[in-house]
Amino acid sequence: MITPLIEYSNNLLVKMEIFNASGNHKVRAARQIISSGIERGEIVPNETTVIEKTGGNFGFGLISACQEFNVDLHLAVSLGFSKIKRQCLENLGATLIGKDLLAGGKTPKEVVEYPIENQESMERKYFFTDQFNNIDSLNGHINTTGPEIANQLKKITDRKDIYFVSCAGTGASLMGINEALSREGYSVEVCLVEPDGCNSKDNTFTDHRFEGMSVGVVPPFIKWEVIKDHTFVNQQRMLDAKKKFFLEYGQFLGNTSSACFHVASEALKREPDRPTLMIAYDHGLWYPEMVSKN
Ligand SMILES: Cc1ncc(COP(=O)(O)O)c(C=O)c1O
Structure with missing residues (x-):
């Protein structure tokens, strides 16, 4: 589906991925991974079980993509994710695996490893989507999000220089959008946003509540020469x-x-005439505990 690109105020352009299937941008990567897996014969609809260790937005994207292509989905979801998120994932159609193992201290990685390594004895065929190492995460944005934005930009502005404010978990959306816009002749200046205390470039991470960005590993798809600005934001x-x-x-x-x-x-205060692009990745109601003091 094509999500709207909205000019909220002069030159503030927001790609509304909160209106995408499953409520976030990760469905782009999920759909590309599943459809490419089917094309290559690695996933057989109604036969293969897709497996991943996530309870985040990629999990929701996978539910949508797996239902579209008639594939079962098993997720190992860390107990660190909120109860409401885990309940929603189940209600929407995912099977949450290894709950007892997770409660006993196993990691989601350990939980998915067992079925993947023991497919024969379990009499199931699994496909591990492996979003951090699967190039289709990136292709999903090169093929869909980026070209959509390029088409939508043409209707909003004649300018070809775009300031793209983005964060990175895998880095797939940042790099895929940058790549697609560059192919369409845009000159894109990318600003990478991180929480105070994290610096993905140096592999430095702290605990934070900006769920989805700066997730504790260097974003595998980022090419650092693309990042022109690197900015750190505190919680307040x-x-x-x-x-x-x-x-x-x-x-x-x-x-x-x-x-x-x-x-x-802040960028628009400095350069009000330059189109500034950002993504509305997901909805704020997932994070109700985040209440500001003032
Ligand atoms: C809310 C949110 N924002 C940003 C990101 C980063 O997306 P990407 O993995 O494309 O870098 C994610 C990824 O899961 C996310 O869930």
């Missing part, structure tokens, strides 16, 4: 931005999108 600024976006534009953005909105707003 992110929360203030979330509030501002809701009050001004009526959408309750997730934490990563709110951090990007803060950085995009």
Whole structure:
């Protein structure tokens, strides 16, 4: 499906992935991974079980993609994810595996390893989507998100220089969009946003609540020469931005999108005439505990 690119205020362009199937941008990677797996014969609909260790947005994207292509989905979801998220994943059609093992201290990685390594004795055929190492994560954005944005930009502005404010988990959306826009003749300046205390380039990570970005590994798809600016946002600024976006534009953005909105707003103060692009990755209602003090 094509999600809207909305010009919320002069030159603030927001790609509304919160309106995508399953409510976020990760469905792009999920759909590409599943459809390519089917094309290569590695996934057989109604036969293969797709397996992944995630309870985040990629899990929701996979539910949507697996239902579209008639494939069963097993997820190992860390107990660190909120109960409501785990319940929703189940209600929407995923089977959550290894609950007892996880409660006993096993990691989601260990939980998915066993079935993958013992397919024969379990009499099941598994396909591990492996989003951090699967090139189709990137291809999903090169083939869909990026070209959509390029087409939509043409209708909004004649300018070819775009400031793209983005964060990275795998780095697939950042790199895929950058690649597709560059192919369409755009000159893209990418700003990578991270939470204070994290620096993916140096492999430095701290605990934070910006779920989905700076996830504890260097984003595998990032090519660092593409990153022109690198900006760090603290929790209060992110929360203030979330509030501002809701009050001004009526959408309750997730934490990563709110951090990007803060950085995009600052960039527009410096260069109001340059189109500044950001992604509304997901919805803020997943993060209700994030309430700002003031
Ligand atoms: C809310 C949110 N924002 C940003 C990202 C980063 O996306 P990508 O993996 O394409 O870098 C993710 C990834 O899971 C996410 O869930």
